[in-house]
Amino acid sequence: MLARQSPCGRVAPRPECRLSDLAVAAKDTLARTPLYELHVERGARMVPFAGYSMPVQYKAGIIAEHLQTREKAGLFDVSHMGQAVLAGPGAARRLETLVPADILALAAGRQRYTQFLDDNGGILDDLMVTRLPGAEERLGLVVNASNKEADFAHLRNKLPELQLEVLADRALLAVQGPNAAEMLAQLLPGVETMAFMSWRKADWHGSRLFVSRSGYTGEDGFEVSVPAAQARAFAERLLSDARAALVGLGARDSLRLEAGLCLHGHDIDTSTTPIEAGLAWSIQKRRRQEGGFPGAERIERELRAGPTRRRVGLELAGKAPARESADVSAQDGRKIGRVTSGGFAPSLGRPIAMGYVESDFAAPGTELNILVRGAPLLARVTRMPFVPHRYFRG
Amino acid sequence: MSAIRYTKDHEYVRLDGDVATIGITDHAQEQLGDIVFVELPQVGKSVEQGGEAAVVESVKAASEVYAPVSGEVIEVNAALEGEPAKVNADPLGDGWFMKLKVRDKSQFDALMDEAAYNEFVATLS
Structure with a gap:
């Protein structure tokens, strides 16, 4: 019976795996982040994710780590994500040929969320773009781990006249939660005043860090790019604060689901447009x-005309979670959509899901059924986020 | 006195007379992590050895629980509906799933005993 922890790509769920599938990872082929040893020493359960051996949870468990992040602060190793700098004359204008966000209007030290699109408006990946300060035109990019090679190839192919520097020798740590600003400010004074979605350089014991006030949990927090060689010392310094604890990919997934945030490869992909996805x-x-x-x-x-389907939040009436790929049907039994992410919401103590439904069924309050193991479970379309965002608004 | 046997799918079965108490092992709950929902069969249902008998859901995933032996469901642990975390806290005790009236005790005898199961688990890591 036991489920598999992961080769499913994501931290999670291939619905219904046998307990005996509990995967023993093909350890040899997996890359390690600069914090690999720290994770193992701190009792992490390591699983394969996007070609890396990553911590899905520590001893506290996913629910405790999730609540820790909502109540105090969580430290996440997201070094598997792709960090890069795109530089050269006209970099912003040129990047706009690949993404729909206004990059030209981005002020130095500000960042924006956007998507690489294909010719049908499908989403190749989603990413954060920062206009870096300085005389030269430079853009900082953070892309998803699973897509980073493809994204970088896409950039080199489409924008050959620009320089793409991949920051492979940097770790990326996310510090998220209501105590994150106070904690990080002890190491990096001044970060507590940074605006949401702003970016700055900082120095720590001679290392050059890049700090942005952003994240993937719905909480106030930061993502900090640290040279690989200093990553462990930096993480341990943060963890010496009693309010902090390591948090794995399992809770990262449940936190972002409660925050209504999309996971590429699941909630968004080349078959969905940003408009369908509510972006x-x-x-x-x-x-x-x-x-x-x-x-x-x-x-x-x-x-102009509205998409034919929309991403919606779904609150289940019962206690059984609905997982990715579950069909969604109307009251008359007709299939009108599909769940793209679903699971137990630790902050709410009940199951939630998101997915796509035909636009006629997307109004909040609409009652639908989600088919789980052949049985229809009552669900109601709801506004997202499921748990209010608490970003720092100054 | 009851005897206990285990499966390679990490279910346990404890036999008292012809009543088998079924649940998941400590190794299983530990690997699954926080359990948030357990779907149990109807009392009176007949289950076959190796057939799906229940579903256990952790935060991350749903897993099927297979019947270690064939029999008729005579009782389910209704307490798990409100407190699925009992499976994490006490898998071999309060976290039991169901009781079956066993048809063929030889199915039980053929399963792994505790020493064999522990040896099996040791090979997994």
Whole structure:
């Protein structure tokens, strides 16, 4: 009976695995982050994820780690993600040919969420873009681990005249939660005043760090890029604060689900557009008017006429979780959608899910059924986030 | 006195007379992590050895629980509905799943005893 912890790609669920599938990872082939030894020493259960051996949880367990992040602060190793700098004259204008966000309007030291799109407006990956300060035109990028090689190849292929520097020798640590700012400010004074979605350099014992006030949990927090050689010392210094604890990918997934945030490869992929996914907010006015990004025609049409399906939040009436790939049906039994992420919400103590439904069924309050092991479970369309965001607004 | 046997799928079965108490092992609960939901069969249902008898859901995933022996479900642990975490806290005690009236005790005898199961688990890591 036991489930598998992961070769499912994500931390989670291939619905219904046997207990005996509990995977023993193909350890040899997996990459390690600079914090690998720290994870093992601190009791992590390591699983394969995006080609890396990553901590899915520590001894406290996913629920405790999740609540720790909501109540105090969690420290996440996200060094598997891709960090890069795209540089050269016209870098912002050129990147706009691949993503729908307004990059030209991005001020130095500010960052924005956007997506690499394909010619149909499908989402190749989602990423954070930062306009780096300085005379030269440089953009900092953070992309998903699973897609980083493809993203970097895409950039080199489409924007050959620009320089792409992949920051492979840097760890990335996320510090998230209500105590994150106070804790990080003890090491890096001044970060507590940073605005949400802003970026700055910082020095720590001679190391150059890059700090952004952002994250993937719905909480206030930071992502800190640290040279690989200093990553462990930096993490241990943060962990010496009694309010901090390591948090694994399992809780990272449940936190982002409660926050209503998409996971690429699950909630968004090349079959979904940003409009269907409810990410229209990430396409600024000038880009909507001017287009000039892949799939602009379709996206303009969906913005005008509405998409045929939409990503929605789903609250289940009962206690059984609905997982990715479960069908969603209308009251009359007709299939009208599919769950793309689902599970137990530790902060709410009950199951939640998100998925796509035909637009006629996307209004909050609409009652639908999710089919789990052949049985219809009552669910209600709900606004997201499921748990209110607590980003720092100054 | 009851005897206990284990399966390679990490279920245990404890036999008292012809009543088998079934649950998942400590290794299983530990590997699953926080258990948030258990789906149990209807009392009166007949289950076959190796057939799906229950579903256990952790935060991360759903896993099937197979019947270690064939029999008729005579009782389920209703307390798990409100407190599925009992499976983590006491898998071999309060965290039991169901009781079966066993048809063929030789199925039980053929399963692994504790020493054999512990040896099996040791090979997994």
